[in-house]
Amino acid sequence: MSSTQGAHAATQGARARARIEVTAAIKEEARRQLAAQGASKLSLRAVARELGMASSALYRYFPSRDDLLTALIIDAYDSLGEAAETAHTQVAGAAPAERWIAVCAAVRDWALAHPHEYALIYGSPVPGYSAPDTTVPAASRVWRLLIGIVRDAHRGNGVAQWKLSAEVTPEAERMAADLAPDLPPPVVAVLVAAFAQLFGLVNFEVFGQFHRVVEDRQAFFRHAAARLAHHVGLVFPQPTGTGDGAIKPGS
Template sequence: MSAGRTARERARAEVTREIKDEARRQLATDGAGLSLRAVARSLGMVSSALYRYFPSRDDLLTALIIDAYDALGDAVEKADPGGAPIERWRAVCAAARGWALAHRHEYALIYGSPIPGYQAPQDTVGPAARVPLVLIDIAHAADVPDSPLPDVLREQVVGVLATLPIAPPPGAGARVLIAWTQVFGMISFELFGQLVGSADPADAFFGYAVDRMAAIIGLPGAEWPTP
């Protein structure tokens, strides 16, 4: 990004990037067990030197998590074609699943079980909100109707929507919330092996469910078949 002025700063940014890249690489190959020493070794430096760039293993993890949220956000936003809401919905869901399948360990980092001794800092909520934001924008653009909600849920949804620049009706927000948890529930099930023996590979099931969710949200063009 911004080329630091002094040579030191540029070198520092470069090394920081190399560390994260190597950590990502090890995450992808050696399973999810991220070892500081292994990363340092593979970079030709000694482990203690790495602490100049990341004060602890958790900080490296946090950096990777934020990068992962942003990468997923980028992929989803780039895949949004605009235009017909139902097409946007399908494209965005497929992009989310595609990114998850291509970066399963990074996906596990952000949507899997929390790391043992790790507590996600506040810095992650911004990047984490990018995907749901796109989903809400689709519902908003489709001018989807309201629907009755239990009071407690209605208050919670209204509270969240109040922080956004766009404001679909609360019922639509709740239905998007259902669709959102559905989509990522399916992706997690597929990636974490819960679907082996049933709907695995899950392409057909995913597409089918995505269309059902479009109907739940109320996107025009998505009709619920017969029953």
């Protein structure tokens, strides 16, 4: 039928190829409805209607509505991860603190551009259950990115001075062993917290909690992200001065 019956379509029968095409079309339309009306109004029947097929036919591709949603969740994680990675590679040469901020800003930008998909992955889980383990690899891309930045800083000299009188708790050691065995446990603990706090900032902005509170949200976020970077120990290359960040809490 279509003109795509070229020479390189030999991988498995034409039926398998049609299957992934239809699957992609379903996800595409679903994503459109998701972006338009949100996850709660995503309707299998409406997707089928828009695609000109019977609603029952959809169940050949996704066993249930929740399965469609988890597929969209994985895609959203990947989309966010890719956006973050792209932003990161574009500032690959910069200091770790700059890279940290760039990645944070990329996360924020993506979230603001795709609020409903963001809500799908970092808002409240839609029906009430948590996503299956298949989402884990896609979800950890941003994790890896930020951990890598701190690791680079730790190896190189962009590193923080962490004169840590901070106790090495057993929990911090556990997390460090799991996530980044080459980093000092207190740094890992702070990093994990910073990760959650980053998404707290994005959450408040995307979900309108900053309405009538913060106006220049771009600048506000940048400052907060910079403080977060400073918090995990990343220092900014200072043109003049002590080499410390702009904000210096404590005595």
